[in-house]
Amino acid sequence: MSENQIINKEDLVVRFAGDSGDGMQLSGTLFSDASALTGNDIATFPDYPAEIRAPHNTIAGVSGYQVHVGNHIYSSGDKCDILVAMNPASFKSNLKWAKRGATVIVDIDTFTEEALQKAGYTDDPFTDEFERAYTIIKAPITSFTSRIGDAVGVDKKTAEKSRNMFALGIIFYATHKALDHTFAYLERKFAKKPQVVQLNKAVLTEGYEYADKLEVMHSHIVEVAKADQMAKGRYRNITGNVATAWGLLAASEKSGRRLFLGSYPITPATDIMVELAKHKSLGARVFQAEDEIAGICSAIGASYAGALACTSTSGPGLSLKSEALGLAVMTELPLVVVDVQRGGPSTGLPTKTEQSDLAQALYGRNGEAPLVVVAASSSANCFYWAYEAAKLALEHMTPVILLTDGYLGNGSQLFRIPKMDDMPAISPRLATPGDTEYRPFKRDPETFARQWALPGMEGLRHRVGGLEKAPEGNLSTDPENHALMVRNRQEKVNRVANYIPDQTVTGNPDAELLVVGWGGTAGALTLAVEELNNEGKKVAYTHFNYICPLPKNTGDLLRRYKKIVVCELNSGQFANYLRSQFPECAMTQYNKVMGLPFEVGELKEHFNSLLG
Amino acid sequence: MKLANPELSVWVSMGDGDSMAIGGNHLIHAVRRNQDLNVTIFNNEIYGLTKGQYSPTTKFGQVTKTSPFGTIDYPFNPGELVMGAQGTFFARTLDCVPQLTTECMTHAAQHDGCSVVEVLQNCVIFNDKTHAAITDRAVRDDRTIVLEHGKPMLFGKNKEKGLRFNGRLLEVVTLGQDGITIDDIMVHHEDTEDTGIHMMLAHMGGDLPVALGVIRNVKKVSYTQLYEEQMEEQMQSGKYKCMDDLLNSGDTWEV
Structure with a gap:
């Protein structure tokens, strides 16, 4: 490696995009694995098409894989610092995920007139404006790999399949990472195909060396911070x-x-x-x-x-x-x-x-x-x-x-x-064989749960099914019994709340604004709230994992805040659920229904608007 | 249930609605996999619990509450479905003949694999006498044939009639007529792997007697057995013996 200026960064987002057969998911996985093994925290997000093989070189066939590496990573990141685009279609559909100023690596060999047309371009995609805004690396990936393919002695198709390794080689160079982990993976994966191992290793190395020869690369090498807050342990x-x-x-x-x-x-x-x-x-x-x-x-x-x-x-x-x-x-x-x-x-x-x-x-x-x-x-x-x-x-x-x-x-x-x-103990509620007191719907006084008698247990013959039953286990259409059983089944679920921890608040608990989230949005919400608090804003945040029943202190917690915004990837289902239980709390909503996760940027913008 | 606890003898009691309509898919797949279940289909050719609508086995053209002008649905024959799904056991019996029913159920229980017993059942309220054309004492001997493994297919009051394969179809012949002897009569082999003859037997009706008894009973390793063998083998040879093994497998590192 020649003398390079290395930029230290807290985190870095790399997005691999290509045709669905281009092996982008694999490149992304190998990059994230290598990063994790060298001490980075990571989060990844595959964004792939529903079609197994959409027509070649079309927007519908673009497959993406985003990797976020760095010190303390909550989510797969909003926009990327480095974009790899293996063909015009992936370039066109993924450029919107690149930060302004991002490094964009393309396989220039694929930018043929026909492929450009298929991607919907009528003019040269590399406009002056684009070239000013991004650092573009036009790598002749296809020609490199086919030359290596010839040297190794594999057919054209096999050689083409290794193009992703070339791109990965560039990324490893750009992120100051060694190739050994990926070498080991290739040797394991293709143990029975030594030629394929040779090909992929050669292409990976060629990509790495290609990057080394690029003047522009030398000022763009990033050393991403290793995770320093991770709890001790095996990962x-x-x-x-x-x-x-x-x-x-x-x-x-x-x-x-x-x-x-x-x-x-x-x-x-x-x-x-x-x-x-x-x-x-x-x-x-x-x-x-x-x-x-x-x-x-x-x-x-x-x-x-x-x-x-x-x-x-x-x-x-x-x-x-x-x-x-x-x-x-x-x-x-x-x-x-x-x-x-x-x-x-x-x-x-x-x-x-x-x-x-x-x-x-x-x-x-x-x-x-x-x-x-x-x-x-x-x-x-x-x-x-x-x-x-x-x-x-x-x-x-x-x-x-x-x-x-x-x-x-x-x-x-x-x-x-x-x-x-x-791990916490788990105690199934098994009935005792021979228990003469056993009744199918007799309930534990604390949990209201019934006992679990299994077919084959001595003396516990009983039936279960869809029809309403009396506590003794016989079918019953008695109105009072039905009302009782409905109440008991509900009470059993309600009482689960006695066995779950209280809901907690992070961020700044004394803030006026409470951000509410649930489920898979925690990464982006945590980061958005953390960044706002670091910027001197006051924002509290609570994230729900227990949805039904809710933790017992939920009402008390919500009532402490003047402004509440419930954020979710739907039109307001959790917000409406909370409103039905806590009508006294005024709640606003932030919703996104685009098939995509939240971005930290959009969340911060919205919370800022609420803070006034 | 059977997969969770292979020790259990599991019986599935169905009617012509859940076996042929709403659960039809599940039946053919259980049969196809040869899961070790004992399935009984009580076929009364009507939806009785919902008070008299036609079912997938209701006779073509029959007037029911939902077919006031006669059905235009061609009915299923459960036996043919079982054969079509390469089932390993199929028996048919009549609700009014307890002894035959007991025999069929016993054979079904003894069979390793998916056994299906169709019970032609009368519905006194909504489809009375639907099977009367074959079950009435006066006609039963002539309209049904009880198949027995290894024995010639004879029926009639005095076992004077028999079944013969004429090269194209099954036909009814009478012993002593046109030079027919017992040697012309087909012998029932419930264990023939090929479903061809069993399919023909299950299909019979109309001019031919309805086949009763064990029509098909072939040996084929059951899903249950194959499953347990795989479990056993993996338990012996599998890489991971406990969760801690699995959790620490592959690429891991210490922080």
Whole structure:
């Protein structure tokens, strides 16, 4: 490496964009892994098209992956400092995500007349104005890789597939990082294809050396600050969906109940099932059902038989599960339903994120059908919320809906590895075989939960089903009994509030303005509030993970603030839910329904306008 | 339930509505996978609990509350669906013949894999005598045939009639007529893997007697067994023995 001027930065956002076959998700993952291993905090956000193979070189086929690295990272970042665009379409659709002054790296070989036309350009995209505003690196990536491909002796197609490594090489140079981690990955991944390893390593190195030869690069090398506030411990990188799967596995091990997952593939929730299917050695029993209904119904059956039963889905799948959720409420069996929310309604925006299933989770069933709703707020804490969802389900004999979203599920983050010994105990409410006092709907006086008698337990023969029953377990259409059972099922859910911690406030608790968030928006909201307070503004912030029931102090907390703004990625579902319970509190809303996460910038702007 | 606790004997009790309509998809997939469940379909060819609307097995043209001018739906035959889904066990019985029903249920319980028993059931209120054309004592012997494994397919009051395959179709022949002897009569093999003959038998009706008893009973490793074998193998050979193993697997580092 020649003499370089190195710029130290607290954080850096890199966005990889290309055609959906260009390997952008992989480049992004390799960059974030290498960053994490060298001590940076990270957060990633894949932004990919719903089409598996949209027409080549079109805007619809653009796939992106944003990586935010640095000292203390809350979110995947608003706009990027470095943009990689592998073709004109990705350049066109992603330039809006680049900061002014950003470094933009393109594969100039792909900027042919035909490709430009397909991307909708009629003129040269590199206008004078553009060239003044950004630092552009026009790298002939395709020609470099095809030359290396020839030298290694692979066909043109194989060589082309390694173009992403060239771009990654430039990024590693630009961020002052070594290539060894990626070398090791390539050797592992293509262990059986030595030629492919050779090709990719050569292309990666070539990209790195190409950057070294660029004059402009020498003043643009960034050394990103290492994380210095991270708690001591062992760390790994994890996506929200894998963290969710592992949380369920952990709850199964801790509770001693077999894990059963009955699911049907649906974007963006599928990876939970994919992950659990790998872990039969840990006792995970995964059943790929014929549809969403069979997924949840098989889980209810598994729960009846004594398993920690779960089903994973996304919005439209949750709609299909609605009726069966009523059965789970009626049978009062433990069940965890994970809803990785996406843009709706109907099939909506399968690969985009949203928080618009909240009302469905709270109310989307026939009859009076209360259940517990919790929400994860970061990719890594999906682990703990899946664990908590399972704990609540098993200890309170109720279905629990865990809301995550596409942003959390697909995004990744550093995860401090817990020790299983430190995880809280889970005590399923199993009945005692031979208990002559057992009645199917006899309730614990504290929790109102019934006991869990499993088929095969001596002397505890009973039936469960969708029809209303009396506490003794017989069918009953008696009006008084129905009223009692409706009250008791609600009371059981209400009393979960006795077992959850109080809601807390961060930021400046004495501020006039309280920012309220829930679920997957915590990263952007935390950063926005933190920055405003650092700028001398006074803003308080509270973030909800327990949605139903709410923590017991919620009303007291809200009533302390003159101005409240409820921020969410829907049209105001949580705000309306809070209003229904605390009509005395005036609440304003900040909503975004674009299939995208919040940006820190837009949040700050809005909060500033409220501060006056 | 069966996957959560394979020790249980699981029975699924259905009617023609939930097995053929609202739960039809689930039935064919349970059959296709050969999940170790015992399924009983009580087929009364009507929606009785909702007071008399036509079902997927209601006879074509029948007048019901929702088909005042006769149905224009072609009905399903549950046996044919089971064969079509490569089912491993199918039996049919009549509600009014408890002994045959018991035999069918016992065989179903003994079968490893998905066993389906169709019980032709009368609905006294909303579809009375729907099966009378075959179940009435006066006609039962001539309109039904009880199949027995390894035995010739004979029926009639004095077992004087039999089934023969004429190269194209099944047909009814009478012993002693036109030189027909017992050697011309087909012998029932419930364990023939190919579904062809079983499909024909399940389909019978009209001019041919309705087949009763165990029509198909073939050995095929069940989903349940395959599942448990995979679990067992992974438990033995799997990389991770506990959650701490998994949590600390792959790229990790100390801060």
